[in-house]
Amino acid sequence: MTLGRGRSAAGVALVAGALWLALGVTHPTPAAAVGVSRLTARTNTPTSTLNLRTCAATTCPAVRSIPHRTVLTLTAATGDWFKTSYGGRTGWVHSRYTVLRGTPARTVSRGPTSRRMVSYTFDAGSDLGHTGAILDFLAAEGIPASFGLTGRWAEAHPTTVRRIADDGHHLVNHTWDHGSFTGFSTGRAALTPARRTEQLVRTNNLVLRLTGTSTRPYFRPPYGDHDRGVLRDVGANRFGTNVMWSVDSLGWKGLTAAKICSRVVGSMAAASSGGNGYIILFHVGSASADAQALPCITDTLRDRGFTFGTVPQVLSP
Structure with a gap:
């Protein structure tokens, strides 16, 4: 879908939301996520990069590609996904491709x-x-x-x-x-x-x-x-x-x-x-x-x- 130059951010969000609903796709709301603190992870994608997505689903658009072994600060978790920021964007990464950092129990x-x-x-x-x-x-x-x-x-x-x-x-x-x-x-x-x-x-x-x-x-x-x-x-x-x-x-x-x-x-x-x-x-x-x-x-x-x-x-x- 091509967006006109004058389309506002709010308009983009509304159009995107309408598209997901039309496709029958639902995503967790922010309230469903559990906030975390003092939690970091290293990405684990030896042969590729990890996508930072706009929400916690593989159907959501990727806004950044995160290289292998990048250390991320995590701020929330929901389902299989962690919320984080990278390259000036905040989004979600699939936790299967992360390794949590810290002292093992x-x-x-x-x-x-x-x-x-x-x-x-x-x-x-x-x-x-x-x-x-x-x-x-x-x-x-x-x-x-x-x-x-x-x-x-x-x-x-x-x-x-x-x-x-x-x-x-x-x-x-x-x-x-x-x-x-x-x-x-x-x-x-x-x-x-x-x-x-x-x-x-x-x-x-x-x-x-x-x-x-x-x-x-x-x-x-x-x-x-x-x-x-x-x-x-x-x-x-x-x-x-x-x-x-x-x-x-x-x-x-x-x-x-x-x-x-x-x-x-x-x-x-x-x-x-x-x-x-x-x-x-x-x-x-x-x-x-x-x-x-x-x-x-x-x-x-x-x-x-x-x-x-x-x-x-x-x-x-």
Whole structure:
């Protein structure tokens, strides 16, 4: 389409918008994007250049060609796309052709074995389940714990999220919707850097808004799926600690409370240093009997001389 010399910028935008609508093409609105800060990437297009487009879709016009290994400052993420500026123009680049820059996250699954302390961690991503009973138990026993929250769960249960924080528990970013970052456990493609960024930042923004507390720098990967690329991307987003676990209760698989107790305390008894520094994975959902197993596990561990702390407390030297 050829535009007349006297066509205004607003007119161009209207004509372009009408064309996209006529073609049945829709694009994310700016409000759908998640703003990011202190995030940079290097372009990764060894045999070509990367297009800077006017919006977050391959159907949008390219306004600049960005050479291989160019360092870009990123300001927003939506879907597979990052917003950035280059050559005096602001637009969107496909994040598949970028490599986020920063210090990769370190993976932890156990704290120092010199101290007889363990950490209870509870993942929350399905239903509200037994969260109330778990919080009541922890409060009665004076146990601080860590909770891995998905954004969708936090959005659905804001009052409970506030209680978790008000009760002094530690909050871990468990992504927005519990999608595997690598695709290993779900049989899907790995998420692009922009999608990983959006999952992390959107969740953190919500938790921060609800509680006044950031989930940085703690991240727990859905299904435990992570690789070098995931560690690079979450680290670049300032989630420097990838929280795994020493033992999974397997309550989510339908084990009875008695079997959960036996599994957890038995695993610790068989481990080096008797399980000192263990990070124990539980779930809050109604499908799990983890809540019912807590009294047995706690009594047994206290009899063995254990104390309890959050993940940061257990990881501290």
